[in-house]
Amino acid sequence: MRTLITAVAVVAAMQTPASAEPLPEGSADHYAGSEIAKHEGWDRADVDPPLDGKVPGMDVSSHQKDVNWQDSWNKGARFAYIKATEGVTYKNPFFAQQYNGSYEVGMIRGAYHFALPDRADGVAQANHFVDNGGGWSADGKTLPPALDMEYNPYGETCYGMNQELMTKWVVEFSNRVFERTKRYPMIYTSTSWWNKCVGGSVKFGDNNPLWVARYGDHLDHPGALPAGFEFHTIWQWKAAGLFPGDQNIFNGKADQLLRIATG
Numbered sequence: 001m002r003t004l005i006t007a008v009a010v011v012a013a014m015q016t017p018a019s020a021e022p023l024p025e026g027s028a029d030h031y032a033g034s035e036i037a038k039h040e041g042w043d044r045a046d047v048d049p050p051l052d053g054k055v056p057g058m059d060v061s062s063h064q065k066d067v068n069w070q071d072s073w074n075k076g077a078r079f080a081y082i083k084a085t086e087g088v089t090y091k092n093p094f095f096a097q098q099y100n101g102s103y104e105v106g107m108i109r110g111a112y113h114f115a116l117p118d119r120a121d122g123v124a125q126a127n128h129f130v131d132n133g134g135g136w137s138a139d140g141k142t143l144p145p146a147l148d149m150e151y152n153p154y155g156e157t158c159y160g161m162n163q164e165l166m167t168k169w170v171v172e173f174s175n176r177v178f179e180r181t182k183r184y185p186m187i188y189t190s191t192s193w194w195n196k197c198v199g200g201s202v203k204f205g206d207n208n209p210l211w212v213a214r215y216g217d218h219l220d221h222p223g224a225l226p227a228g229f230e231f232h233t234i235w236q237w238k239a240a241g242l243f244p245g246d247q248n249i250f251n252g253k254a255d256q257l258l259r260i261a262t263g
Contacts, residue, residue, distance in 0.1 A: 030086060030114050032059050032246060035151035036190045036213050037239050053253050055079060059112070059236065060245035062092045069101040072243045079108045079250060079257060081146055081211075084133035086114040088124050091132050099133060103141055108261045110136075110143025112188060115173070118152070118159040122172030129177070136181040138263045145177050146186035146211060150193050158197035166198050174208060183263060184208050186233065191226045200227030209233035209260070211248075233260070 056076050060067055061083035072080075082098040085091055092098070095111075102109040113129040126134075134145040149170065152159045158166060170187070177185045187204060188211040211234040214222035222235045231251070238247040250257050 029062055029090065030153050032061070032081070032083065032112060032114070032148045032150075032188055032213070032236065035153055036193065037215065038151070040190060040192060041215065051249065055250040055252070055254055055257050056243075057081075057107075057234070057248040057250060058243035058245050059083075059248060060098055062094045064098070064244045065094055066097050067094075067101060067244050069105040069107070073105040073107065075242055077107065077243045078254065079110075079143065079248075081110050081112050081143065081248075082133075083148075084111040084113060085125075085129045087116040088120045088128045090114075095133050108141050108143055108257060110146055110186070112146035112148050112186075114148045114150075115169075116152075116154075116159070117161060117166060117169045122169045122174075123176045126173045126176035126180070130180045134177070134181075136183045136263075140258055140262045142261055144183045144186045144209060144260070145181060146188050147173055147177075147208075149187060149189045149198070150213075157193070161197070163197065163199040163201065167202055170198060170204070171202060174204070178207075186211050188213065188236070189226055190214065191224050194226035198227075203228045205229035205231070211236065215239060 055078050057079035058072060058077050059081040080102045082095060082102065083092050084095055099109060099111060111129075111133045113125065113134055115125060129145065136142050136145055147170070151157055161169070174184055177183070184207040186209045190213045205228050210225065210229045210232045212222050212225060212232045213236040215238060222232060222237065225232060233251055235249045235251060236246050237249055241247040
């Protein structure tokens with residue numbers, strides 16, 4: 001078994017994230033890429049990138065409510081990520097319909113957590129995630145749990161944390177998910193946000209698959225990748241399109257996607 005990630009050049013004793021004001025009522029419902037689109041833009045030519053045998057997929061949250069999974073399957077979606085949690089209190093009220101419905105039509109699916117690193121430490125948020133849909137089993141139908149790291153919806157871009165503290169937070173979350181599920185989480189992010197707020201002191205790509213968001217004009221690749229990653233597993237290439245929610249491409253063929261799901 002691989003050893004847990006050890007943070008390099010990170011302060012040994014991380015200060016607890018500062019206590020923040022309670023979240024506004026009705027908030028904590030941010031989807032993967034919602035803040036990336038606001039800060040980096042999401043417009044691109046209405047042209048599908050060449051698949052070359054790669055697998056199309058989607059990701060959804062409570063914004064899509066009850067999803068017609070059979071329709072998405074018929075249109076070609078073969079995998080999906082579903083938002084499960086955010087911070088340490090929010091749970092997607094449509095999670096069961098979305099997570100079970102995608103499974104029932106034949107998709108390989110997984111759950112993701114929208115991180116709020118200034119609200120609670122990585123262990124607490126990992127526990128909230130795993131307890132509320134972020135588990136994993138080697139059934140060939142479940143993608144690794146995913147961690148959504150992006151711009152702060154409530155304030156300062158990097159949540160008031162420097163790169164050392166943010167790196168330590170991601171390490172703690174990742175290690176706790178591994179301890180509980182035996183899979184390191186997929187990391188969802190954009191290159192711009194990650195390089196500013198996390199940096200490359202830890203090579204997360206050694207253990208954590210990359211789900212990268214890039215909505216620019218690269219029709220066949222997502223451009224430069226975040227520090228610490230040499231290749232991407234999933235590319236979120238468009239914020240809306242053929243399928244409900246965001247549009248994704250798995251960087252491989254169907255048999256490789258199946259191997260990801262079986263561990």
